[in-house]
Amino acid sequence: MRKKRSLPTLILGLLIIIIFVAGIFIFVQGDRLTLGRNTKSTSVSQNVSTKSSSVTAKTKTSDLPNVSSDDWALVLVNRNHVTPEMDPDLTQIDNITVDSRIADNVRSFLAAAQAIDANEHLISGYRSVAYQEELFNSYVSQEMSADPSLTQSAAEDLVKTYSQPAGASEHQTGLAMDMSTVNYLNQSDTDVVEKVKTIAPEYGFVLRFPKGKSESTGVDYEDWHFRYVGKESAKYMTDNNLSLEEYIALLKENKR
Template identity: 60%
Template structure:
């Protein structure tokens, strides 16, 4: 009887020992798996970060390599806006169908107008070079017109309204002789959108860009204008269009890259 009790006790101890060993092995195996998974996840995350960093670096490098061989100080890239007021620039002028432009771009304007007429025969030049003095007169007349239309407007409020479609003297690109207004109608933003889209698409071939796009107001300070084209040179015009850059944004890219 005692012998059986002793054997039974030994068996119970063995069962407990086996159970403890199994529990240990199971727990240890799970810990190894967790460490392995954590290591794999960490490696994957690190690889993603490295890949993303390489991709970003490659993109930036490609953009730098892709930049035209121009300088932000080149004459055709002169920046004139409300943050970059210019005195009278007095460019040498030439006339294209009754509109004056910088003589250096007269041929480009002529060819661009001809190409635009192949799309819409009624396209015409509306405006080109305007002196600072003339811009002053024009700007003042617009302000007075706004006040006449709404006598409740203060001078400041009237000027703010005018600046959505005309710039103060010294802030208009027209004084450079590098800007033209071209349309098949006499009113801003009333040309057929499809026609504008087609003409805008060919503009870079002649060195022009549609200057004031609807999605670039934050950088230009100007709302959408369907007739205002700016000469920036063929290479720059193509680059700006391909990368969807306003002139302000493009000049920043050039300067960031030492150009």
Template identity: 60%
Template sequence: MGVVAICAVAFLVHSLLKKETATPTKSTPTSQSQKSAEKAKSSTAQTSESKKDKNLPDSKSTDWDLVLVNRDHPKEEMSPDVVQIDNIWVDSRIGDATEQFLAAAQAINPAEHLISGYRSVAYQTTLYEQYVDQEMTADPSLDREAAEKKVQTYSQPPTKSEHQTGLAIDLSDVDSLNESTTAEQVAAIAPEYGFVLRFPEGGAASTGVDHEDWHFRYVGVANAKYMTEHHLTLEDYLKLLDKK
């Protein structure tokens, strides 16, 4: 009986030790499942990013319709080949698009009209100086530097205004900045004709220019739609293209 009891105890101890030893191996499938889940999640994120990249237009930052002119990227006189649309001049390559955009805007509001288009560096110089003088006359406490800073919230110095490209237009139902009654509706249809609202609300950090409801820039239909969908300024979009 003693031998039987000893064997029984030994068997019980062996079974318990085997069970304890086997316990860690049971966590292995769970650990593997977690790894698989994390891998699948990572794969999904990469696929999502890939799909986003696939939607990016096949454009380059050096394309003619994406030329960048601002205070950080000045250009001398560009002398584009221009055509007249109503009372303004634009680069001849966007003549049809400008006419179509204007017609669509007037279908929304008959008062919509073109205010400005191509401006030479010489004309921009004259215009800019007039604005500076006006600001200093209106507020004698302003020195030239302060007056220029104020002017640059609505007009850019010569060689730094994209109006010289012939690809920018000012379009509104009134002749006062940020007072349009149909600005949002017009901005919403702009991409269909290759235009974007160049200086949107909240875009000053990248553009250096406050919101302007009348200033539109031609960038091409595919680019305009992508920029609008992803809320990108031209500066942001060009950086994205350079990363391709």
């Protein structure tokens, strides 16, 4: 009887079926795994783009502090906003004077900075427009005597990279101060500067002329110049990497 299949043939047939089914299963699973990986990477890149677009969105509207661009703490003095003598009410702290409204903030910020590095000290605070003029002119004379080939205007341009002409220095507001571990610009330990810069917003301050912002501020990097803008604004500016010029423009765009 040749019709009856032998046992080995049956086993062989069964094996073929098992291998076939297993093959389909592995193929489908593998595809699902690939799909899973794709889905995951897609969702990661979506997260990144969501994050960056939410930063842009946040910079434009939602998280903007409820402050007016006319707030006294946001007064803008630079070479495009030359301002006459402001005559602020002053309080002396150590060897400098500051606007009395921020005296407490300066004291606590200084103490916090000294906790990071005991050498932190105040170097300059309020400077009158008249004094700034003297200072600027003395720098121009120094540059011209150091290099007699410099014309007056070339010397002035050179000095403008590190000092402001009368009426264009933020020091006349009484809201700015230079604070460092040393008496020379950009000579402080960078780790200390980074730490002090990080805590500054807790006291309402920002490092006013950070790296990479000279196009907007008009001033090269300064590791010692801190500006009071108020805690809310300082935090927002720091979180969104905005200079005071950019922040005020943003407030105005949003009718603040």
